[in-house]
Amino acid sequence: CPVRAQTSTVQNSSWTLGRSNSYTTQSVCSRLLPLKVVQPQRAGDRGQWASKTEYVLVVAGNVVGLGNVWRFPYLCYKNGGGAFLLPYGLLALVCGIPLFLLEISVGQYTQEGFITCWKKICPLAQGIGYAHFVLKLYGFSYIVIQVWALFYLVFSFRSQLPWASCDNPWNTGKIMNSRRVLGMSAGIEELGSVRWDLALCLLVCWVFCYFSIWKSIKSSGKVAYFTATFPYVMLLILLFRGLTLPGAFEGIYFYLYPNLKGLANLEVWIEAGSQIYFSYSVSAGTLIALGSYNKYYNNCYRDCFWLCLLNSATSLVAGFVVFSVLGFMAQKQGVSVDNVAESGPGLAFIAYPQATAMMPLPQFWTVCFFLMLILLSVDTHFVTVECVITSIRDVFPKLFYKRGRHEIFVLLICVFFFLTHLILVTEGGIYIFQLLDYYACTRACHYFMSLSMCLAVAWSFGADHMIEIIENMVGQRPFVFFKLCWKYIIPLLSVVNFYYILYLFIYIIFTKLSSLPQISFILYLVDYTHLRFNNSYIYPDWAYVLGWIMTFSSLVMVPLWAAGQIVCLPSVVLKTQPG
Numbered sequence: 001c002p003v004r005a006q007t008s009t010v011q012n013s014s015w016t017l018g019r020s021n022s023y024t025t026q027s028v029c030s031r032l033l034p035l036k037v038v039q040p041q042r043a044g045d046r047g048q049w050a051s052k053t054e055y056v057l058v059v060a061g062n063v064v065g066l067g068n069v070w071r072f073p074y075l076c077y078k079n080g081g082g083a084f085l086l087p088y089g090l091l092a093l094v095c096g097i098p099l100f101l102l103e104i105s106v107g108q109y110t111q112e113g114f115i116t117c118w119k120k121i122c123p124l125a126q127g128i129g130y131a132h133f134v135l136k137l138y139g140f141s142y143i144v145i146q147v148w149a150l151f152y153l154v155f156s157f158r159s160q161l162p163w164a165s166c167d168n169p170w171n172t173g174k175i176m177n178s179r180r181v182l183g184m185s186a187g188i189e190e191l192g193s194v195r196w197d198l199a200l201c202l203l204v205c206w207v208f209c210y211f212s213i214w215k216s217i218k219s220s221g222k223v224a225y226f227t228a229t230f231p232y233v234m235l236l237i238l239l240f241r242g243l244t245l246p247g248a249f250e251g252i253y254f255y256l257y258p259n260l261k262g263l264a265n266l267e268v269w270i271e272a273g274s275q276i277y278f279s280y281s282v283s284a285g286t287l288i289a290l291g292s293y294n295k296y297y298n299n300c301y302r303d304c305f306w307l308c309l310l311n312s313a314t315s316l317v318a319g320f321v322v323f324s325v326l327g328f329m330a331q332k333q334g335v336s337v338d339n340v341a342e343s344g345p346g347l348a349f350i351a352y353p354q355a356t357a358m359m360p361l362p363q364f365w366t367v368c369f370f371l372m373l374i375l376l377s378v379d380t381h382f383v384t385v386e387c388v389i390t391s392i393r394d395v396f397p398k399l400f401y402k403r404g405r406h407e408i409f410v411l412l413i414c415v416f417f418f419l420t421h422l423i424l425v426t427e428g429g430i431y432i433f434q435l436l437d438y439y440a441c442t443r444a445c446h447y448f449m450s451l452s453m454c455l456a457v458a459w460s461f462g463a464d465h466m467i468e469i470i471e472n473m474v475g476q477r478p479f480v481f482f483k484l485c486w487k488y489i490i491p492l493l494s495v496v497n498f499y500y501i502l503y504l505f506i507y508i509i510f511t512k513l514s515s516l517p518q519i520s521f522i523l524y525l526v527d528y529t530h531l532r533f534n535n536s537y538i539y540p541d542w543a544y545v546l547g548w549i550m551t552f553s554s555l556v557m558v559p560l561w562a563a564g565q566i567v568c569l570p571s572v573v574l575k576t577q578p579g
Helices: 054-063 065-070 072-077 080-110 117-121 121-156 176-181 196-213 218-226 230-243 248-256 260-264 267-278 285-293 301-334 344-358 364-393 404-424 429-440 444-475 479-511 541-555 558-568
Strands: 009-011 021-023
Touching: 021 479, 054 072, 054 218, 054 285, 054 301, 054 364, 065 072, 065 267, 065 344, 065 364, 072 080, 072 248, 072 267, 072 285, 072 301, 080 117, 080 248, 080 267, 080 285, 080 301, 080 479, 117 121, 121 196, 121 344, 121 364, 121 404, 121 429, 121 444, 121 541, 196 218, 196 364, 196 404, 218 230, 218 364, 230 301, 248 301, 260 267, 267 301, 267 444, 285 364, 301 344, 301 444, 301 558, 344 364, 344 404, 364 404, 404 429, 404 541, 429 541, 444 479, 444 541, 541 558
Parallel strands: none
Antiparallel strands: 009 021
């Protein structure tokens, strides 16, 4: 029956370990009709997306990022080519899509950011929100990638590309990134001076971020029309150019040729799961905050499938863009593709620029590439900042939901982190950035967050309860498969993965690293070693300790908050709301 029961209500009340809402329903056509939720009044207008298009573009811009371009293609090539798509697709089905739907639905239902939403789901689990908050603060440091890309973009307009020759004052070989851009010091102990050219690029990036979110979703939704769509224009241009290069199909062969033997290696499955978590932006809190601006009856169930499909399809196409050019580069140098294939910043700032320098009109192709990189990263960054600000405002609604205060608060945040991030553009900043990248946002954090969320929602709040809420919001009952994933499959996979990471951490504390057993599953879930820079520079011991402190600084938020609630407010926590 398509009719909605307008008289049905959900009474918000004090939330407990279990279900916390009292439902009053009417039965029409012998079935339970959707329930209308009465949202609590706020101190000010929180706002909603101006249109469905803006919401889709902002979410798409956030989840489609640098990892799709510089991580997925290399993982696919490294872990069995086309065979890698099997574990990738399977884990997307049982982990990525269910978690994506869960987080968007929690935000849309509660209309709260990633901290306060847990008050309406399970108060003991609010530590998940604070853990997300800590992870987001670490994640702000990825703006330095925008800085490097902007710096390279400026150099791309020169008549002679600096990385095309060795006739530059900073060259010892073609290493512009370390010599000219970074001006690297000898180690993390020597921060050196601020690179003022990079500091200017950093300022530009934070100014752009400010004006993207200064009016909250009213401005970010408009900006996303450009930042979320233009990278696809660049991607298609580079795809066409790549496929017409000599040697392109040799590169694509290396990219997709299936090696079924790799499927027997646990490392391949672990890499696939890791890519899903990072590229889908699940277990990070972002989707909760973005979903909270949806109208209550938005069809988030359908959106989930299309956005996840877009993300994975982009990753696949990006592989053709990258490996067609690497195949051309390998043919030019007379080597095999595996000699030039790189991942991460090595691909973006060394291999690909060198390849474009070998093409006719190298400036045009280099500008296209770095524009794509910048736009892929800027919307991910400003959406991350917006989600943090949203969640802080929801914690203190009376303070921030007043006219003019949002703009001032955003300005203070941007200025503070611009000054903080100046340390990342010093001569030793690259060492600090790599420490943050390696330890602050690890797989352990994502697995623990997904485990905690599934326990809070599927077991405490109730998986059936959540399914009913989604049915109420979208008018369609999700497959029972999602319930099974939330209750059993995702927690099981998360527990297994997190247990072995914790085991490894304890193991390396009491034994020598060289004596670790060669079991791929416990080598930090992919050949764990202590962090090194360029496989040569060894960090001092205090840096490794600092790194592990950053790892656990987010994880401990969950048990600490729960313990504090039980100790300080036992009567409230253990009280069961009747009805």
